[in-house]
Amino acid sequence: MCDTCGCNITPGNEHLVRANGTHAKTADGRAAVAVLSSLLDENDHQALHNREHFDRHGVLALNLMSSPGAGKTSLLEATIEALRGELRIAVIEGDLETENDAERIRAKGVPAIQIATGSACHLDAHMVHEALHRLDLSEIDLLFIENVGNLVCPASFDLGQHRNVTLLSVPEGDDKPAKYPVMFRAADLVLLSKADLLPVLDEFDPARAEGYLRQLASQVPFERVAIRSGQERLAPWLDWLRQEVAAQSARRAEGKTARPSVQPDGARDEHYAHPHAHGPHAGHHHQ
Amino acid sequence: MHELSVCLSLLDQVERIAKEHGAERVERILLRIGPLSGVEAPLLAHAYPLAAAGTLAEHAELEIETAPVRVHCIDCGEESEATANRLLCAHCASHRTRLTSGDEMLLASLEMSIPEEPHASA
DSSP states (O other): OOSSSSTTOOTTTGGGOOOSSTTEEOTTSOEEEEEEEETTHHHHHHHHHHHHHHHHTTOEEEEEEOSTTSSHHHHHHHHHHHTTTTSOEEEEEEESSOSHHHHHHHTTTOOEEEEEOTTOSSOOHHHHHHHHTTSOGGGOSEEEEEOOSOSSGGGGOOOSOSEEEEEEEGGGOTTHHHHOHHHHHTOSEEEEESGGGTTTOTTOOHHHHHHHHHTTTOOOOEEEOBOSTTSOBOHHHHHHHHHHHHHHHHHHHTTOOOOOSSOTTOOOGGGTTOTTTOOTTTTOOOO | OOHHHHHHHHHHHHHHHHHHTTOSEEEEEEEEEOGGGSOOHHHHHHHHHHHHTTSTTTTOEEEEEEOOOEEEETTTOOEEEOBTTBOOOTTTOOSOEEEEESOOEEEEEEEEEOTTOOSOOO
């Protein structure tokens, strides 16, 4: 996003541009400046930089979000097994404390960087950037960023990912999309995890959960996954991953990038590819 | 709660703009926040004094305008009011809508005191 040319002025906010010039005066003689940039301008700038970094190395970056305990790490363990020899995977793990999740991923023979956020309830683009210094992206096709388990804060921070994946686990209840619209609206794919529990938790109605998601004007795929042996169900998720990895390499060939379909800061689609903001390779100091 | 992070980021930006304009004080900050931004205006207002202490914007008045949730319908072309968890067209009930307002997290404008301003250009 750019705060100099007015590209982020939309019909919804243009009345806020009250100043007629950069130094219009208010009645009491103060200088009034119209800004119209995201409150997270600095984060967004770093996210753009991260995304350029991923694109240069042909890496597809996915931001995985859910409440705590919805099964993000377990899903990743199963995914790593299923795609072994097919895609080269790495994981960035965000948690308030402990190295536990990164250790689980490393046990699968995959590079994992743990970010301990301390008391921060979300990852931001700067934390991810730090972690990237500890990963060799040239050895990776697919990077999962497992966000802090939280259905609120992570939705507000762009990390530089290409897509958002949100998990909703069966024990949580089917009205989560109605309760956390910001999070579920941001998803490019919603996975109904622990779907093998549906027969026991029959108060969870998958159609109702999907209905709440559709009420957010979301058209994204809603797929069930289960990882417990004997009832494994991963195929729709793996197919989606394969498609996205293929789409990322096609975009790379054309010098294009992708962002999640909904942006956290109200940036509209038409402002994505702003010609003078940053070219795909402009002003970047990574090799 | 991520409102303190948002506030710190806001102040970085406010201070940068104030310095660019040679301002000695920031008097007023106007934000525009939508219910779908994930940021709560009261929490932001609460975090502000903490984050602003010692900055050029320490005494600034923080005004937060709430953006209404509005959608444009791709099917019938109408625009209508909506709510955060029900973004359907009010006219034809279509799911195929695009948000036109309601997810803003914007620093809209600043008012600053600039000592004897020469005819500065931006």
